[in-house]
Amino acid sequence: MTERSPSLNDPFHFINERQVDNISLEFFYKPHTITALACSIILLFIWAFTRSDSALEKNIWNGLQAVLFMFIMISLICFPNGPFTRPHPALWRIVFGLSVFYLMSLQFLLFQNFNDVKAILRWLDPERLNKMKLEEKEYAVNCSQVNATRIWSQLDIFAAGHFCGWAMKAMLVRHYGICWYISVSWEITEIAFSHLLPNFQECWWDAIILDILLCNGLGIWVGMVVCRKLEMRNYHWESIRQIRGTGGKLKRAALQFTPASWTTVRWMDPNCTYMRIIAVWILVVIWQVTELNTFFIKHIFAIDTSHPLVIFRLFLIALIVAPTIRQYYKYVTDPNCTRVGTQLWVFCAITLTEAILCIKFSRELFAQTQLLLLCIWLLVLLFGTVVCVYLCIAWASRSRKDNSDFQTNNDLNMKKNSLFTTTGTDMTTKNPILQVDMLKCRRRANSQPMEQAD
Known part of the structure; x- marks a missing residue:
C-alpha cells in the first residue's frame, strides 16, 4: 500500500508545513541540527564564562536573552514552515517562534x-x-477651518505610516x-470607541480625506x-549555479526575497453562502x-508611539499576519x-x-464602556460585511459575464476566419470577384475583436 504525499493531498499540511520545490542549493535546505x-x-558557554556576573539586573537581562536565543534555535529546528518558503522556511519558523514567545x-x-508591569x-x-500618563495629540480641534494649508500640515510621519501599512495590507488581503x-x-x-480614547476623536475631513481617500486609498x-x-509574472527560478556572470547571480539572489509563486485569491465567490459572510465578518472584527x-x-x-517597543510589536504583528491570512483564507475557502x-x-x-x-489593567x-454602542458597532460591522460581500459578488459576476461574452465573440470570429481560409480557398482562386469579397470579410472579421477590446 503506497503512502500518500501529505503536501499534495492534505490542504492543512500545505499551509502548515509547506515543502520547498525545486531546490537549487541543497546546502541551505539540508538539516544541520x-x-x-x-x-x-x-x-552560550563562551558567553556565560566571559561575562561579569556581579550586577543582578544585568544577570537577569542576559539570562532572558539566553532564553530567547535558545527558544529561537528550538523554533528554527522543530517548528513548522508555514505556508511560505521564500526567502527561506527558516525565517518563517523563527517568526512562528517569536509569536509563541510573545504569547x-x-x-x-x-x-x-x-x-509590577510598570x-x-x-x-x-x-x-x-516611567510615565504614568501619556500626552497624546488632539486631532478634533477647529474642525470648521478647512483649507489646503491645514490639510497639508497634517501630513506627518503617521500619514506615511498609514500609506505603507495599507500597501502591505493590500498585498496580504x-x-x-x-x-x-x-x-x-x-x-x-x-x-x-472615542468615548474611551479621546485620541480617536478627529475632524471629518481628517477621517475622510486624509485617512480613507488619500493615505489608505493610495496605499491600497x-x-x-x-x-x-x-x-x-511567470516564475522560472533558475539555480544560481546555472547562471553565468556576477550580475545574473546577484539578480537571482535578490529574487530569492520575492514570492516563489503567487496565489490569486477569490474571497467573494459567486456561489458563496452565509458562511462566507461570517468568515469575512470575523476577519474584519479580529482586524x-x-x-x-x-x-x-x-x-x-503610557508608551510613546515612537518607542522601539511599539515599533517592534508592530513589525512582529506584520510578520505574523502574513502567514495568518494565508492560513485563514485556505481554511474558509x-x-x-x-x-x-x-x-x-x-x-x-x-x-x-x-x-x-487591556481590560484587566484598565x-x-x-x-465607562457603553454596551449599547458596542453592540451597535458589531451589528454595523455585520451589516457592512453583508453589503460588501453582495456588492463584490455582483461585481465579480458582472465582470465574469463580460469576459465570457468577450471570449464567445472572439471564438466566433476565429471560426469565421477559419471558415474563410479553408472552404473558400478553391472558389476564390478561380474567381477574382470572390477574392475581393473574401478580403473584405476577413478585414471586417478581424476588426470586431479590436472594437470589443476597446
Whole structure:
C-alpha cells in the first residue's frame, strides 16, 4: 500500500508545513541540527564564562536573552514552515517562534498587577517608560477651518505610516472590496470607541480625506498594483549555479526575497453562502481588535508611539499576519481543509490575550464602556460585511459575464476566419470577384475583436 504525499493531498499540511520545490542549493535546505546544537552550546558557554556576573539586573537581562536565543534555535529546528518558503522556511519558523514567545510573555504579564508591569517597563527603559500618563495629540480641534494649508500640515510621519501599512495590507488581503471596507470600518471603530480614547476623536475631513481617500486609498492602490504585477509574472527560478556572470547571480539572489509563486485569491465567490459572510465578518472584527489593542496598550501603559517597543510589536504583528491570512483564507475557502493553521491559532490567542490584558489593567476605563454602542458597532460591522460581500459578488459576476461574452465573440470570429481560409480557398482562386469579397470579410472579421477590446 503506497503512502500518500501529505503536501499534495492534505490542504492543512500545505499551509502548515509547506515543502520547498525545486531546490537549487541543497546546502541551505539540508538539516544541520547537530551543527546548530554544537554552535549554540559553544556560544552560550563562551558567553556565560566571559561575562561579569556581579550586577543582578544585568544577570537577569542576559539570562532572558539566553532564553530567547535558545527558544529561537528550538523554533528554527522543530517548528513548522508555514505556508511560505521564500526567502527561506527558516525565517518563517523563527517568526512562528517569536509569536509563541510573545504569547508566553503576555501570559506572564496577565498574572501580574499594574504596578509590577510598570516596574518591568521601567526596568527595560527607565527614561522613556516611567510615565504614568501619556500626552497624546488632539486631532478634533477647529474642525470648521478647512483649507489646503491645514490639510497639508497634517501630513506627518503617521500619514506615511498609514500609506505603507495599507500597501502591505493590500498585498496580504489582495481584494479591493475587503481592503476598502476595512479602511472605512476602522473609522467607524474610532467613532465607537472615542468615548474611551479621546485620541480617536478627529475632524471629518481628517477621517475622510486624509485617512480613507488619500493615505489608505493610495496605499491600497499601490498594494493591489504590486499584486497584479506578481499575478501576471511567470516564475522560472533558475539555480544560481546555472547562471553565468556576477550580475545574473546577484539578480537571482535578490529574487530569492520575492514570492516563489503567487496565489490569486477569490474571497467573494459567486456561489458563496452565509458562511462566507461570517468568515469575512470575523476577519474584519479580529482586524479591528488587533488595531484597537495597539492604541489601548499605548494609552494604558503610557508608551510613546515612537518607542522601539511599539515599533517592534508592530513589525512582529506584520510578520505574523502574513502567514495568518494565508492560513485563514485556505481554511474558509477550501472545504477539504478542516483545521486552522498553527500560526493562525497563535495569532488569535495573541489578539485575545492582549485584549484581556487591556481590560484587566484598565478596569476603570472599560467600566465607562457603553454596551449599547458596542453592540451597535458589531451589528454595523455585520451589516457592512453583508453589503460588501453582495456588492463584490455582483461585481465579480458582472465582470465574469463580460469576459465570457468577450471570449464567445472572439471564438466566433476565429471560426469565421477559419471558415474563410479553408472552404473558400478553391472558389476564390478561380474567381477574382470572390477574392475581393473574401478580403473584405476577413478585414471586417478581424476588426470586431479590436472594437470589443476597446
